Amino acid sequence: MSYLCVDIGATNVLIGTVDNDLEEIKERSTESFFRNIEKELETLRDKVDQKEVFVAAAGPIDKNEGYIFPPNLPENRIQILRPFEKFFEKVVLINDCNAAALGEYTYGRTSAENLLYLTLSTGIGAGVIADGSLIQGATNNFAEVGHMKIADEGECGCGGTGHWEALCSGKNLPRLAEREVGRRFDSAQAFFEEYKKGDEELKPVVEKVIDYNVTAISNLINLYDPAHISIGGSMGLNQFDLLVDRGRIKEKVIHKMPTIERSSLGKKVVLQGLKAISEKEKRREGDYRDF
Numbered sequence: 001m002s003y004l005c006v007d008i009g010a011t012n013v014l015i016g017t018v019d020n021d022l023e024e025i026k027e028r029s030t031e032s033f034f035r036n037i038e039k040e041l042e043t044l045r046d047k048v049d050q051k052e053v054f055v056a057a058a059g060p061i062d063k064n065e066g067y068i069f070p071p072n073l074p075e076n077r078i079q080i081l082r083p084f085e086k087f088f089e090k091v092v093l094i095n096d097c098n099a100a101a102l103g104e105y106t107y108g109r110t111s112a113e114n115l116l117y118l119t120l121s122t123g124i125g126a127g128v129i130a131d132g133s134l135i136q137g138a139t140n141n142f143a144e145v146g147h148m149k150i151a152d153e154g155e156c157g158c159g160g161t162g163h164w165e166a167l168c169s170g171k172n173l174p175r176l177a178e179r180e181v182g183r184r185f186d187s188a189q190a191f192f193e194e195y196k197k198g199d200e201e202l203k204p205v206v207e208k209v210i211d212y213n214v215t216a217i218s219n220l221i222n223l224y225d226p227a228h229i230s231i232g233g234s235m236g237l238n239q240f241d242l243l244v245d246r247g248r249i250k251e252k253v254i255h256k257m258p259t260i261e262r263s264s265l266g267k268k269v270v271l272q273g274l275k276a277i278s279e280k281e282k283r284r285e286g287d288y289r290d291f
């Protein structure tokens with residue numbers, strides 16, 4: 001009995017079919033996925049025998065009305081449920097970091113009952129497992145930590161100033177670099193490639209990002225008291241050792257310092273979370289509102 005899981009990221013979409021295990025993972029650019037969405041979904045529907053799909057998208061999402069707000073596309077408000085409902089009998093939409101937290105909790109290496117999943121990617125977001133339960137919030141957007149104010153500089157896509165995401169996300173880090181050292185980079189990845197070649201001029205930018213990450217992550221630990229923090233997202237996975245300074249975070253933590261590691265499930269963490277939601281639902285465990 002196979003079904004579909006779709007992880008809609010700001011830059012790429014990951015699609016997995018589940019038949020006991022997660023298998024056959026495909027990757028598309030988010031732009032091309034939405035350009036060909038109906039054709040794509042029609043093909044995918046024929047690959048699974050249960051006409052159900054679990055969809056994760058970067059927050060904030062409007063779960064009831066079925067809208068997502070992708071930060072990187074020309075169209076910044078997309079009705080997601082309608083095209084899926086055309087081809088699938090059942091569609092479940094969830095915030096991607098919430099799914100990832102559940103994925104890490106269910107299938108990851110950690111055995112922590114209090115866990116925070118953090119994505120450092122095009123945007124910054126989190127998902128929280130507290131005392132063994134996924135916390136979703138009133139609108140399924142719990143822990144939009146990228147919009148926590150940590151400085152007085154940096155315009156955020158949401159209209160605010162000094163939000164963590166406005167300074168340290170993959171999308172906004174090049175703007176920070178331009179303000180600090182007057183040089184333009186097409187992407188955070190291009191910035192880090194240049195830095196790792198030994199370009200000392202970029203060091204103050206990296207130090208500033210580390211400072212901001214220390215402030216933000218220690219705030220989160222003091223607020224949520226996790227035993228473990230799992231960090232994912234393309235920047236979180238690729239630049240973990242550079243950007244996460246555990247020693248300095250520990251100095252700002254008022255209680256026990258959690259373990260902080262790169263996500264043990266890597267790029268598949270959100271898809272694994274969707275699989276976990278499906279299995280929870282099949283067992284009819286009552287922890288998850290609407291599931």
Ligand SMILES: [Zn+2]
Pocket residue numbers: 146147156157158159160163165166
């Ligand atoms: Zn913001």
